[in-house]
Amino acid sequence: MIGIEAVILTIITASTPLLLAAIGELVVERSGVLNLGVEGMMVMGAVCGFIATYYSGSLILGVVAAILAGVLMSLLFGLLTQTFVTNQMATGLALTILCLGLSGLVGEPFTGLPGAKLPALYIPYLTDIPYIGKIIFGQDALVYLSLILVFFVQYVLFRTRVGLIIRAVGDSHVSAHALGYNVVRVRYLCIMFGGACAGLAGGYLSLAYTPQWIENMTSGRGWIALALVVFATWMPRRILFGAYLFGTVWIMGLYVQGIGLGIPSQLLSALPYIVTIIALVIISRNKQLTKLNTPACLGQQFVPDR
Amino acid sequence: MKITLEKRAMASNFMTYASPIIAIGLTVVIGGIIFLLAGYNPLNALYYYFVDPVMSLWSIEEVVVKATPLVLIGAGLAICFSANIWNIGAEGQLTMGALAGAFIPVMFTDWQSPIGLVLMLLMGVGGGAAWAAIAAFLKNRFNVNEILTSLMLVYVAQYILDWFVRGPWRDPKGFNFPKSVDFEGWQLLPTYGDGRMHIGAIIAVIVVVILAIMMSRSMKGFEIKAIGNSRRAGAFAGFSYKSMTWFCFLLSGALAGLAGIIEVAGPAGHLQPTISPGYGFTAIIVAFLGRLNPIGVLMAGVLLAISYLGGDGAQMELGVSAKTAQVFQGMLLFLILACDTLIRYKIKFSVSQKSTEGALV
């Protein structure tokens, strides 16, 4: 029984950074912008979060620094894609290249130094409940934050005026512009929100997941986050499901090996990706569902002509 | 201050040529400042990045070797992206091309014939195209976003290759290390001179020329651009988006697969768990740097290859870390992308007056 509890706890930590990064990118894409630089913003968040905590000793400052780093990098993306209307795919890829290099450079003196770890919540009695106590009441703050964010984004996107504007801008920037909304400004703000979430996801890696800085420590998680957004057909609650599904398949691959069934480890490692593709097929088959939710202007450039 | 863009009536001819020069000029200046801050002599550093790689014959040959896969893949992707179809998984198609092509030398170790080599290349093409076809099929049949399937399939392809190289295709005399048998004779691409420059470079140039002609002179080129500009307008003109998806994926997948088998039968000489240091991804940048134009891709591929070699040189000669090279590359891309804006737009700087529209948000 202890085993299952441990596995669930592992799945939660494995899924949280994916969830954080994906929910941010979801908002960005809802506004009609495709930022492929998630991996880059994450890795900058990881290194800056670690450095800030290392010098200040404060984990809160570390988390703030991670968010700021993500925002700063996303602004660079915003400047190019929104102000200079460059191609979003190319710019996002360039951002990832730049950030992977920059983080390595900035972080060089900090490799191999142990860092502080975000503490887990502890509520007397509640956390001590057998089996479920640690799972429900024993996580670190960012796990709860990631869950709150999902519902917050869901609420804002579909129940508020701000959400309406974001979706309008993503679905038809021309009409939104004609209605008098500042498309570029809305997109800038969404891009910054995405950057903040990606930075936070990176901070989660270097402050909670494996508290240390190592070059390239995101190991492709930013790309998975991007896939999750489409997987979720741009619906926040489905991201929650997707992130945890991916995390579960990922961890079960390791779990099955530990039991020793003799399945090739390459197959188990590839399984999360195969499962994602299959899930994408199942979800995308329903054309109306995807069409309804796909931001129509995703990845398109917009220049207000006035 | 406020920056506004004003669309030019037509792309500026002057800027088409001036923008890359401005971008390179800016890169040199900003790069110089970065090196200065990092404590290096900026002129020295820039020399090693951009000039030194083309100062010796050997080095030029190496630039060609490095540029070959980038150009091959980049040219295919340029066509895809022109049609607004997003194949991001060239890395996986390259891997499957290499795997399929290697079938011949691994299975028929002793077969020495030019036919074998041609067959290898064809199987590489087929392997890449087949892998790309999965994404195209899922897109057309189930409406699955091709960016993600092609990307996810990269990981799957790499694990498949890994399994083959560590399992059934492992060199029996290789002490159980993960590599296939070494290819020999007609299992390798002919080289010229005593360097590593091989026939793949010529293939790449031929591919570029064919694609350039197709894009500028043929109906297919028109169709690609029409669909790329507006899917709906393309449909009115009677062009099918579905068959365009098939065409673009098969073409770019085939070229990526060709690049894969060329790497394996060229400079690598055997299969190993990783055969590409990310060529499939770098080629995306090459495609954009080349403005989605095959000839432009050729030049962009060479430029990127130079910067890779320059990165090696700067590390060796000056001790500039590999990360600096990466930062430098990222910056170059940003600047080139930003300067491209000048081709299509005029930039106006103005002191912003509170606009009524802005107040609403």
Next chain:
Amino acid sequence: MVSLKKIAAIFAVSMLSTTAMAADKLKVGFVYVGPVGDHGWSYQHDQGRQAVEAAHGDLVETFFVEKVAEGPDAERVIERMARKGAGVIFTTSFGYMDSTLKVAKKFPKIKFEHATGYKQSDNVASYSARFYEGRYIIGQIAAKESKSGVAGYIGSFPIPEVVRGINAFMLGAQSVNPDFKLKVVWVNSWFDPGKEADAAKVLIGQGVDVITQHTDSTAPLQIAEQNGAKGFGQASDMASFAPKAQMTAIVDDWAPYYVARVKAVLDGTWKSGNTWDGIKPGMVSMTDYVNMADDTKVMAKATEAAISSGAKHVFSGPIYNQAGELMVKEGATLDDGALAGMDWYVKGVEQ
């Protein structure tokens, strides 16, 4: 005119002196597969490079290129080093083997040193460390200290070196507790801290209380620390990451070998060969034995001494494979050839 001549003379002299200096210095190149900041494999090789600079001072000039992909890129970097006039080049990953040999053929006067390979030539020597000797010791410690009788082993890729390590660990453990169990999880990466951490957590969840890893990051050890399990450092001393969990670390110490080989080149006595050193010459060393019972410490030290003196060979029979077949007869030991290509697991390994 005089002043001009003077200037020219000064210039000429200074040119001469710089070229003379450059000619005097032996250039030593290093090719790394990872970033020097990985705090694992490439990091340890770079420590060796720095030791060469420290030991030979003005006689040598070292340089390196990091993150060099195995394959075509490696060949280019190695050749570039050769063309730059390097006197000796260390290529520090298995995948550089063929590239090193190809370049070496073109530059017969330059010496090449390739790590962990099996091919040599007149000017290519190969070297590796018998890490498995350390693995035997930590296997013994694990069996003695584990309460559950099950250890977890996080593997990167099933290449002979890793397989050898798993077997050595298991043999060590079985020498203490014949019923000891070992769970192996492959992460298919040398370096993915997150995935290594996940694997460690999963193993702990499956009842493992001692963890060891053949991957490059400190993550598994950190997880052990957080969960009250025990573990071992890999490649370098990782005590600062897990002061309570690290019982000892197997350290790759390339410095003595690098210093000696560069000296041989300087002296003109360099010869090709195949060096496979273990604990005795110090290529593999164990950090302090801590966080364990006193009698475990005594046992570990005794085993280390026995291996060092040659009294104990790790792979001495009888050894059975997973299927129960006798692989090494009583009284026999596995030779280096069989060790180099090891692809079977000893009895009791769950994988």
